[in-house]
Amino acid sequence: MNASFHLFPHSATTASGRYDALFITQTVVLAAVAFAVALLIVVFSIRYRAGSAADRSNAPTTARGVEIAWTVIPLLLFIGTFAWAAYDFTQLYRAPSDSMPVFVVAKQWMWKLEHTNGKREIDELHVPVNQPVRLVMTSQDVIHSFYVPAFRIKQDVVPGRYTTIWFTATETGEFHLHCAEYCGTDHAAMGGRIIVMQPGDFAAWLASGNTRPGIAAHGFELYRRYGCSGCHEAQSSVHAPDLHGLLGREVHLSDGRALIADEAYIRDSILLPRKDIVAGYEPIMPSFAGQISEDDILAIIEYIRSTGGNYARAGQ
Numbered sequence: 001m002n003a004s005f006h007l008f009p010h011s012a013t014t015a016s017g018r019y020d021a022l023f024i025t026q027t028v029v030l031a032a033v034a035f036a037v038a039l040l041i042v043v044f045s046i047r048y049r050a051g052s053a054a055d056r057s058n059a060p061t062t063a064r065g066v067e068i069a070w071t072v073i074p075l076l077l078f079i080g081t082f083a084w085a086a087y088d089f090t091q092l093y094r095a096p097s098d099s100m101p102v103f104v105v106a107k108q109w110m111w112k113l114e115h116t117n118g119k120r121e122i123d124e125l126h127v128p129v130n131q132p133v134r135l136v137m138t139s140q141d142v143i144h145s146f147y148v149p150a151f152r153i154k155q156d157v158v159p160g161r162y163t164t165i166w167f168t169a170t171e172t173g174e175f176h177l178h179c180a181e182y183c184g185t186d187h188a189a190m191g192g193r194i195i196v197m198q199p200g201d202f203a204a205w206l207a208s209g210n211t212r213p214g215i216a217a218h219g220f221e222l223y224r225r226y227g228c229s230g231c232h233e234a235q236s237s238v239h240a241p242d243l244h245g246l247l248g249r250e251v252h253l254s255d256g257r258a259l260i261a262d263e264a265y266i267r268d269s270i271l272l273p274r275k276d277i278v279a280g281y282e283p284i285m286p287s288f289a290g291q292i293s294e295d296d297i298l299a300i301i302e303y304i305r306s307t308g309g310n311y312a313r314a315g316q
């Protein structure tokens, strides 16, 4: 990247251009309104100053056309930008179903990243170009914020729950990652880089080195050790929902709500089983809060992912 001045940071995802266009539009509209008001104040102050020769006879007392115009035109402009921003905001949290999930765990003061095949990295995230990537994030201590200026994404990373965000990088290269939520002494140094690669290079990178190919198998072992299988398998005597292919499936709840089962839903169901009771089932599952580590929850999620469903591993 060259050292010349850029008004905007480099833009490197499918969505970043839309956010820039929204930002520019809002700035131009607000600047135009502010300029018009300031200009009229100056013009009228000079023309109607005390003692000026301006014609003050027959001053209009009503000007309905002007009043309607200055009410309706700004209203439409602002509602229009609100609708535009609201649409982009909802898209920001609606990842395509073929997106590649990556787990992010923040702690003072580093980013730990884990791919679904168990490959881990610290302060670096390798991703393929032109592939939607969905980050599933949590914190081990305080609130952090995952911020990649070139991707125009920033999402709080909160202890005790999963937050998600997604992006599709449009060019290869390296992009800065920052923590954007003050998190203690070394907050300013809590950063890293996103490395966007060609899909073939990424596949080779993902398969090389410190992989833990058994994460789903380990998750299955935990699924039995914690006793999940005792109720959730078809042949079990206790009637509990079938978990095969659960990720990405629509789930109907006993209180009438419906949701798409994602990683956060599985985590909540393990730790807060009474939060979302599946329609047709009794609230008999015990909570595993305090008995299971975040790592074990991740492994069980990977086991459930390996059984299929819409959020199955990308490329498999």
Ligand SMILES: [Cu+2]
Residues within 6 Å of the ligand: 106, 109, 143, 144, 145, 179, 180, 181, 182, 183, 187, 190
């Ligand atoms: Cu931080």
